[in-house]
Amino acid sequence: MSFEKIHQFNFPTTIRFGANVVKELPAYLKANNLKAPLIVTDPNVAQLPFFKEIVADLRKNNISVEVFSDIHKNPVKSDVYKGVDLWDATNRDSVVGIGGGAGLDVARAILLRINHREDLFKYDDLIGGDIYVTNDVPHFITIPTTSGTGSEVGRSAIIADDETHQKKILFSPKLLAQTVFADPVLTMNIPAPITAATGMDALTHNMEAFLAKNYHPICDGIALQGMKLIHESLETATNKPDLESRSKMLLGSIMGAIAFQKGLGVVHSLAHPLSSLLDTHHGLANAVNIPYGMEFNIAGFEDKFRTIARTLELEKDNGEAVVQYLFDLNSKINIPHHLRDIGVKMEHVETLADLAFADFAHPNNPKPVSREDFKQLYLKAL
Structure with missing residues (x-):
């Protein structure tokens, strides 16, 4: 094209x-x-x-x-x-x-x-x-x-x-x-850190929309294609941008936003309090949290993760491979793996857990998320 x-x-x-x-x-x-x-x-x-x-x-x-x-x-x-x-x-x-x-x-x-x-x-x-x-x-x-x-x-x-x-x-x-x-x-001249963070935000939208518990096969199809476009382009768009990679990223972002009318999930509820409490960039908050949130969702939804893994053309078609892919992608675009690297401290965890549990996104997560779950996820990501 x-x-x-x-x-x-x-x-x-x-x-x-x-x-x-x-x-x-x-x-x-x-x-x-x-x-x-x-x-x-x-x-x-x-x-x-x-x-x-x-x-x-x-x-x-x-x-x-x-x-x-x-x-x-x-x-x-x-x-x-x-x-x-x-x-x-x-x-x-x-x-x-x-x-x-x-x-x-x-x-x-x-x-x-x-x-x-x-x-x-x-x-x-x-x-x-x-x-x-x-x-x-x-x-x-x-x-x-x-x-x-x-x-x-x-x-x-x-x-x-x-x-x-x-x-x-x-x-x-x-x-x-x-x-x-x-x-x-x-979008061509956006600095690499912003391209990386916003790109992971778009990937999170597509991935969470696909997993969200509501029935919406139209959104599911859009979300999978959005993931594919971002998979093909985010690393290039961040590190060596050209018109093709920037075009695919913009389309993948649009598709994620169309798809998430189906709902979002645990990752967004982990991310939102970081922005409101610590003024963390929303995309960066999603980027650091997405591997942990996806790992939480695997059990009981192995079929969905198999579909995601195949869409991302991973060698193994399981949830663990998807989580490893997300950590590896973050490394390639210079996003840290831990919340402590973006200013989160142990004393923030209880307040973050309260805010995350009160957040509007996780009721559409494929499985319920308790306040204790949020606390443990923050501790694991810390």
Whole structure:
């Protein structure tokens, strides 16, 4: 397949995929009579040459641009409120989210709040708040800059409470982007450590979605192909990136996010507290924890692990081979094998276990996970 060519997929969002497809953005906005987008991104992306080029290209086409980038690495409610204040003050007509998970989460939460002005966490999906998402939302476009979260094709945003750091999920099919411009060229210059961490995040999404206990054979098929693409490309994309490896990683990331509507599991519940308590990068938290979480899941699900092992073309088709593969892959892309290497200390374990047990992801794990299980997993990974 040529990665120079632009392709279009619909799942159900329209995805424009291919090298330099982002150059279609000005014409797309004009065709939809949109003249004043609020561009939401994170402070790092806002400084990058490609981002400045996107903004300059829009202005050259007489499109009024406001940029909001005052957000935290792990977004909090006040970030969203500040973004909506800018929307109100500058008379915008659409939202364009550009970035990785943080930028796209804040963009989606701003999108929700524009026409839903009660407390943001009233809309928390974990307490049934999605039923209050009743009004229309503005036109929404997403442009991913990493191959990790797959937030560009999502319909939810994870935002933490400023004080308690507890993560809430804002969810509604209304929050799907109308169009995604997935341009692998934008991911070409991401530093190797971020490529590695976000890539392992994407692999975790596919692997956990495939194992999740809900019945969804469509997601299972997508997850397996997503794993295959990441297996073929992550090491190259990290250590010696080219257009093919970056394209496969971006597709694998998108597929993981489509697949995990089926659910996630124990690895994400291990990872989320590291971000909220210690501000650990989400992808890195998943990367270090995934071998331990997968090992926990093997017993009783040997058939599923056999399928994963065959998809990854491993010599032995069993769960132990999958776990060893994950450790080996982490080594090849310079991700440590232990939590102590990313700032976790023994005194954090009890609090992490509490937060992990309270997390929303593990109820979809193929087997139940107790608080004691989480504690033992953290101790093993430490």
